Amino acid sequence: MLTKELLDVIACTKCKGSLDYDKKRNILLCNKCRLKYKILRGDIPDMLLEDAGKF
Ligand SMILES: [Zn+2]
Structure with a gap:
């Protein structure tokens, strides 16, 4: 879980x-670039x- 400060x-x-x-999926999304960033070890x-994937 990411903290609000980090977000x-x-x-x-x-x-x-x-x-x-x-x-829910514990990922970060950029709607502009349509990229998803993984969050390691929570x-x-x-x-x-x-490492970013498209969505
Ligand atoms: Zn972006």
């Missing part, structure tokens, strides 16, 4: 825009573009 500062690696947190967002 407030985290941004999409590609567009630097804000991300949506999908609590609370460490993997913001590497090469």
Whole structure:
């Protein structure tokens, strides 16, 4: 689970825009780039573009 503080500062690696947190799937979504970022070990967002998937 990500903290609100982290969600407030985290941004999409590609567009630097804000991300949506999908609590159910525990992933971060950029609706602009249609990219999804994985969250490792529950609370460490993997913001590497090469690890991000499309949705
Ligand atoms: Zn983006």
